[in-house]
Amino acid sequence: MPATAADDDGWTAESLFEHVTALAAERAGSAYEPPAARLPEGLQDITYDQYRSIRFRPERALWRGHGRFEVQFFHPGFLFPHPVGMNTLEAGIVSPIPFEQDLFRYDAEAAVLEGEGDGATGFAGFRLHYPLNTPEYKDEVMVFLGASYFRLVGPGQAYGLSTRGLAIDTAAPEGEEFPAFREFWLVRPGPQADRVTILALLDSPSVSGAYRFDLTAGEEVRVDVDKHLFARADVGKLGIAPLTSMYFFGESSVRDRDDFRPRVHDSEGLQVLTGAGEWIWRPLVNPRAVRVVSLRDRDPAGFGLVQRNREFAQYLDMEADYHRRPSQWVTPTGGDWGAGGVELVEIPTADETNDNIVAYWVDESAFSAGERRHYRYRLTVFDDMPPGDPPARVVRTRSGWGAVPGAADPPPRSVRRYIVDFAGGALKDLGPDAAIGVRLDTSSGSLDDVRVRRLPDGEGWRATFLLDPEEERAADLRLMLTLDGVPVTETWNHVWYPDEL
Incomplete structure (x- = not known):
């Protein structure tokens, strides 16, 4: 995309998002073209140990010293053979961010890769840093890396689950399709801003899309997502x-x-x-x-x-x-x-x-x-x-063989004893004589010995029951507690498959 000068009215985040949306629509109207960008020969066979020894130089971070957000980039190669385009929007002008090897340190096993990156055209991804836990240090708060994957983390947390831009045919017999972000536009935030905007172009054999991510960082981390999807083929x-x-x-x-x-x-x-x-x-x-x-x-x-x-x-x-x-x-x-x-x-x-x-x-x-x-x-x-404002919630789920210890004639191993403990909400501070009831149903099998009791700590209540499955049929179970006949907890939902034993 050619740069546009601010005195020509320039780009705004809104007008640029409209442009990216038009690009996505245009792509969907033509045959899918796999990413053409390839790595230089010297970077095509990076090993795991080499890749983990490549470090971005923090002092070269985008926007460093100019605000609360900074951006560091991931080196292309290893699991990421198709570089992703990066751009900035600042003062109405869109400018590409070129790959430069001196943005990175090549330590240990990666030392032989230094100087091999001539001709590389993009990055594997990027991460946003923000003073999330202390004012003195800028922690990672959001990472885009691989296909349409990205991760978020809040104060005091460590990375875990991932988010994706889109899922296509997940767990389908014909196999899953993995759309990928092909290009990003990073909108420079103000010096004291706690919000930053990222635009992205997604593409795959079946779908193209335009995405806007508005990340707000602080005591609560959240992202407002706005996306337009265009079907190139039936999904x-x-x-x-x-x-x-x-x-x-x-x-x-x-x-x-x-x-x-x-x-x-x-x-x-x-x-x-x-x-x-x-x-x-x-x-x-x-x-x-x-x-x-x-x-x-x-x-x-x-x-x-x-x-x-x-x-x-x-x-x-x-x-x-x-x-x-x-x-x-x-x-x-x-x-x-x-x-x-x-x-x-x-x-x-x-x-x-x-x-x-x-x-x-x-x-x-x-x-x-x-x-x-x-x-x-x-x-x-x-x-x-x-x-x-969630109601009282499940704090424990356990199940096991429904036999009574020492019983002379125990039931079959297929009979299950469930205990589901609830706490909080309207259950808090209730006395032992409160009119707590159980609503329980199953899609198959039979239920027996349904009881509810106050937990010894006085902070919650336990529902327990026996499930006798119907041969090999799955049992879809739903359970909630009531107070004076009115539901006061979330609904516990679980499917028991007899072949799990």
Whole structure:
């Protein structure tokens, strides 16, 4: 894009976003062209050890010394063979940011790469820095790296789950398509600004798109997303606002792990606020087979992946800091949200190195070639309490064989005893004689011995029941507590698959 001088009225963030949207529409009207930019020969075979030894020079950060935000760039190569274009918008002028090797240090194994970057045309990605925890140090707050992935982190947190610009055909038999951001425009913020704007052009064989990200950093980190999507080809499943995370094992697991840690996960549950105002909590699992479920809704109020347990003693991991992993909430704010569902994908994993959890919104109508859609939503980073006013919540989910110890005639191993503990909200400070009831139903199998009791600490209540599954059919369970017949908790939702044993 040629630079435009400010005395020609210049570019604004708004006019530039309109231009990027027009570029996306134009791309969708022609055949897909894979990224042409390639690395110079000397950078094409970078190894893992070499890549991790390449360091950006902080003193060369974009906007350094001119405000609260700074930008550092990632070197192309290794897993990122297609450089991404970078530009700035300042004083009405758009200017490209060229790749320069002297922006980086080539330490240890990477020393042989110095001087091999002539002809490189872009970067792998970038990260935004901001004084998030103390005024003296600018922490990473947002990172764009790889395909359409980006990560956010709030005060006191460590990176965990990822966000994506778009998901296409996730867990589909024909395979998933991974759209990628091809070019970015970074709008320079004011010296004391706590908000910065990033524009991006996305492309893939099926979809092109224009994105605007307005990042606000501080005690609360949030991003307002505005995106226009254009279908180049028919899309089987279009995932909006996808969140990607990891669940290896935890309190809802039914298989033993030979591990000193009691739980290992970046997120432990999917939370949904429906258009009708119902809060739903669905504990995550590491299944034996791929599980895909959809929570049907219309005009959703929000959804997110949540790491509720925030105490070190719950994890005992001094390296991974799972107790500091962020939670993230999606709040629709406009556009083509309507009838559809929040889809949750759970994929088996043998260790914690694989992201095996994905959640996103899927519209009930197909996205066909030639169509366009527009979505606006807010991404909010939090610890354990999402935006809004959630009711009393689930604090513990456990299950096991439904036998009574020592019983002479125990039931089959397939019979399950569940305990679900709730706390907070309207349950707080209730006496032991409060009229707490249980609403429980299942899609299959039979329920028995349904009880509710106050927990010994007086801070919550336990619902417990037996599930006798119907042969090999999955049982979709829903449970909530009531006070004087009125629901006072979120809805606990869990699917039991008999083949998990």
